[in-house]
Amino acid sequence: MKAVFVSALLLAGALTSLAADNTPLTGKWKIHSSVAGNDSDSECTLTQTGSDISGTCKTAEGKDSKATGKVDGAKVTWSFESDYNGTPLTIKYAATLDETVGKITGTVSVDPFGVEGDFTATAEK
16 A cells, blocks of 8 residues: 555656646747837747746846746737836737747737737747
8 A cells, every 4th residue: 555655656746747847938039029110139038837937038228127927728928027218118928839830929019109019939949
């Protein structure tokens, strides 16, 4: 009986470890955005823990800004705070993850300016 209990504990630990490794968003992402006719390139380093996303994104000035978000199946959202010429703004991403090719595609919005555009993020290898 004791051996069965120990085996069950080891199996549960192994399954937890496997689940923790199934985090397709964890890593560095190169992002190309087109917002209001302006193209830009940026980078975010994200960590997925369950359905939560945390990490950092580089601001236009090259500073790291804290990013937070959520994952729901293939749907991904995250945002971070930045500024433009001293005006605070929030960059928000809403997208779909394609794990097979390591790509995220969707829309990006910039508040409070109310502008929106498209973006593609590719996983850095």
